[in-house]
Amino acid sequence: MNEDSKPALFPSRRTFVKESAAIVGGILTASGFAGKAHGWSLNNDPIKVALIGCGSRGAGAALNALSANANAVLVAMADVFQDKLDETYATLMKVGRIKDFVKVPQNQKFVGFDAYEKAIACADVVLLVTPPAFRPSHFAAAVKAGKHVFMEKPLASDAPGIRQVLETGKEATRKNLKVLVGLQNRYDPGYQEMVKKIQQGAIGRIISATDYYLIGPVTNVPRVTGQTEMEFQMRNWRYFNWLWAGSPAGLQIHNTDIVNWVKGGYPIRAQGMGGRSSLKGPDHGDIFDHFYIEYEYADGTKLNSQIRHISGTWNKGGATFQGATGSASLQAGIKNSKGEQIWRNPNKDSENAYQIEHNVLFAAIRNNTPLNDTEWGAKSTMTTILGRMAVHSGKLVEWDEAFHSDLTLMPDRFAWDAEPPVKPDKDGNYPVPIPGLSKVL
Numbered sequence: 026m027n028e029d030s031k032p033a034l035f036p037s038r039r040t041f042v043k044e045s046a047a048i049v050g051g052i053l054t055a056s057g058f059a060g061k062a063h064g065w066s067l068n069n070d071p072i073k074v075a076l077i078g079c080g081s082r083g084a085g086a087a088l089n090a091l092s093a094n095a096n097a098v099l100v101a102m103a104d105v106f107q108d109k110l111d112e113t114y115a116t117l118m119k120v121g122r123i124k125d126f127v128k129v130p131q132n133q134k135f136v137g138f139d140a141y142e143k144a145i146a147c148a149d150v151v152l153l154v155t156p157p158a159f160r161p162s163h164f165a166a167a168v169k170a171g172k173h174v175f176m177e178k179p180l181a182s183d184a185p186g187i188r189q190v191l192e193t194g195k196e197a198t199r200k201n202l203k204v205l206v207g208l209q210n211r212y213d214p215g216y217q218e219m220v221k222k223i224q225q226g227a228i229g230r231i232i233s234a235t236d237y238y239l240i241g242p243v244t245n246v247p248r249v250t251g252q253t254e255m256e257f258q259m260r261n262w263r264y265f266n267w268l269w270a271g272s273p274a275g276l277q278i279h280n281t282d283i284v285n286w287v288k289g290g291y292p293i294r295a296q297g298m299g300g301r302s303s304l305k306g307p308d309h310g311d312i313f314d315h316f317y318i319e320y321e322y323a324d325g326t327k328l329n330s331q332i333r334h335i336s337g338t339w340n341k342g343g344a345t346f347q348g349a350t351g352s353a354s355l356q357a358g359i360k361n362s363k364g365e366q367i368w369r370n371p372n373k374d375s376e377n378a379y380q381i382e383h384n385v386l387f388a389a390i391r392n393n394t395p396l397n398d399t400e401w402g403a404k405s406t407m408t409t410i411l412g413r414m415a416v417h418s419g420k421l422v423e424w425d426e427a428f429h430s431d432l433t434l435m436p437d438r439f440a441w442d443a444e445p446p447v448k449p450d451k452d453g454n455y456p457v458p459i460p461g462l463s464k465v466l
Contacts (some may be wrong), residue, residue: 041278072097072390074149077141077163078155079113080103082177086152087117089383090175091126097387098126101133103140103145105259110134127214138439145170150390153177156262156433157270161186165193171200173390175383177207179274179406182267184430187407193269194399195274206384206402212380212385215370216283222368223287227359228348231287234328236280236344238272242336245308253441254448264310267434267446273316273409277332280344282405284328287346291404292320292328294423295415298460307453318412330412419460
């Protein structure tokens with residue numbers, strides 16, 4: 026599945042395909058490719074890695090995993106689409122020294138809705154990089170099989186999925202399995218330093234926060250004659266709420282997670298508005314293309330969240346904080362009440378956070394140190410689902426009622442001939458949430 030339409034201020038793994046030849050040398054050096062950075066040697070047993078989900082995110086995750094540890098070897102790949110698997114395999118095999126650690130035999134390239142189970146059985150570590158609708162079941166299968174896990178955000182598309190992920194996370198802890206969530210800002214040295222300073226009182230009591238994810242449209246994949254409805258939706262997964270969880274989860278979660286991190290907690294309620302101003306017709310699913318969400322935390326602090334993915338519009342990204350004695354953002358730094366700069370990110374040229382998070386995961390595996398991001402990853406995902414619920418319904422939605430909702434977005438089964446949970450009408454148009462009428466709980 027391709028990640029697309031993000032401007033430069035939103036660095037993403039999609040640049041991997043275009044820039045792999047240029048970046049590999051730097052990544053291998055920065056990550057301590059020979060193992061020296063993390064205290065292991067080339068004589069350690071290989072760590073077998075399985076990639077589940079072979080879009081651009083999957084390719085990037087595989088690159089990072091193989092760059093984090095000289096003894097990490099990709100041994101299995103899985104995807105529902107043969108062409109995506111083949112494309113990613115071919116790309117990895119073109120990337121310099123990484124190709125020496127891509128050892129996936131033909132009989133360990135698995136395709137289909139059950140491919141993940143076969144790939145998990147081959148590996149020590151699994152990279153879960155499919156659309157979020159599949160994350161709860163894939164995570165559960167990996168932990169049941171005793172595998173360490175890297176899983177991309179978001180972690181589910183609905184509240185039942187979040188609860189399943191949280192339970193699986195507890196089981197991972199009981200089994201001493203390492204779990205890392207792909208909210209890479211948590212591992213970025215600049216964000217770590219900024220958050221620490223804010224929590225130590227650099228801007229005083231936090232009064233409010235604002236986050237932005239304003240970009241162009243996500244890529245639409247044209248319908249092909251002969252496709253089943255399930256295949257069309259799977260190839261256009263960002264246009265369907267059940268697959269993507271909506272843009273608050275698929276895009277803004279990175280910035281909303283920063284606010285939760287600074288606050289040391291999660292919102293207690295949300296309300297907002299949004300809709301579709303650029304999307305129409307049979308090819309654009311049931312998602313909204315813009316959101317404004319007001320989250321409220323227990324101490325009364327408000328987070329105002331703006332999201333838009335529409336062609337020709339102004340781009341902006343990041344999270345900003347207004348405190349009693351100053352303001353803060355990674356881009357502008359920390360300023361006092363007079364507007365004077367008192368801190369600026371000194372880590373702009375440091376190692377890419379996408380790579381750092383994989384370095385951390387493999388170091389935890391090698392050194393057997395505790396690592397489990399499941400709880401905060403799941404609760405930040407739930408924060409974005411809460412916001413989507415509020416906007417789709419047009420109501421004030423409480424965290425507790427959203428979290429305990431039994432309303433699932435998932436289909437009864439996954440198969441190419443299965444009925445997706447959202448189906449087009451006679452004209453090919455999909456039912457879109459209507460504030461005031463749509464049921465979200």
